[in-house]
Amino acid sequence: MLKHWPPLNALRGFEAAARLGSFHQAAEELHLTQSAISQQIRSLETFLEQPLFYRSGRSVxxxxxGHDLLSTTQSMLQQLSVGIRRLEQYRKPNQLVVNTTPAFSRHWLLPRLGDFHRQYPEVDLWLFTSFEPPEMTTQTIDLAIRDDLSAQAECSYKVLHSDQLYPACHPDVLAQPPAQRTTLHGEREMDWSHWLVQGGVDVGQRSHGLNFSDPGLLLDAACSGLGVALVSSLLAQQAVEEGRLQPLVEQRVRGPNWACLIHRDSESCSLTRSFSEWLQGALQA
Structure with missing residues (x-):
């Protein structure tokens, strides 16, 4: 990475002049004098130790x-512009930023989000999903609900739900002979080794098959009839109710704990309390 960067104003002046093909028009667009644009570009050329424009009278x-730098500069300025506009969401008076996993968001939260919005229409919810737990002290997140959380500084930590796991598949797969069923493998608690360690009965699972790092995709695969998977009772609830998934056995084993982290700066916020109370009630329903 560069230790020293050219001034942003010089890059803006260069981009405008290069795009418009004129120092004069660039000056008008940026509300500067033509001499100011010329000075910016000269300073940029000095910094880069090479010319960016051919000058012939008033034409450039x-x-x-210069062509190479124009492409880079336009891409950089566009990305910067998008990033700055995105910051507007943090200024919304009723903004509530909630972090969770893609699997929880898609399979549990999304089907119930309409109920929350009907009860609390004033909350401007931003659902931020990530595969890794957030760092609450450095990220602008009010509340996190995940199955991979541990206590963090400056946050309250509470376990909201102790999940259970069981083997399941689509009803069409259940009708197949056990030897013909594909085994779907997940990670962490969704790995079949966890089922065996917890004393789960043999359901014909095999060591080879299809493998998924995302428990949400693992559940999607099982619901689509690709094979037998070890699934979360919480996340699979709707699929079971809709008949897209059927347990192989009645036995359940211990699953992950779904916990909540709330940053201390957000604990007293009515928006956070509203979501937290709704969340706890929905998880207990």
Whole structure:
């Protein structure tokens, strides 16, 4: 990474002049004098130690280096512009930022989100999903609900639900002979080794098959009839009710704990309390 960067104003002046093909038009667009644009580009050329424009009277054209830099500069300025506009969401008066896993968001929260919105229409919810737990002290997150959380500094930590796991598949797969069923493998608690360690009965699972790092995709695969998977009782609830998934046995084993982290700066916020109370009630329903 560069230790020193050219001034952003010089890059903006260069981009405008290169795009418009004129120092004069660039000056008008940026509300500067033409001499200011010329000075910005000279300072940029000095910094880069090479010319960016061919100058012939009042007309200018890009050198090869100028063309190269224009592409980079336009991409950088566009990305910066999008990032700055995205920051507007943090200024919304009723913004509540909730972090969770893609699997929990898709299979449990999304089907119930309409109920929350009907009860609390004033909450401007931003659902931020990630595969890794957030760092609450450095990220702008009010509340996190996940199955991979541990206590963090400056946050309250509470276990909301102790999950259970069981083997399940689509009804069409259940009708197949056990030897013909594909075994679907997940990670962490969704790995079949966890089922065996917890004393789960043999349901014909095999060591080979299809493998998934995302428990949400693992559940999708089971619901689609791709094979037999070890699934979360919490996340599979709707699929079972809709008939897309059927347990192989009645036995259940211990699953992960779904816990909540709330940053101390958000604990007294009415928006956070509303979501937290709704969440606990929905998990107990």
């Amino acid at each position: 054209s890009l050198t090869d280096a």
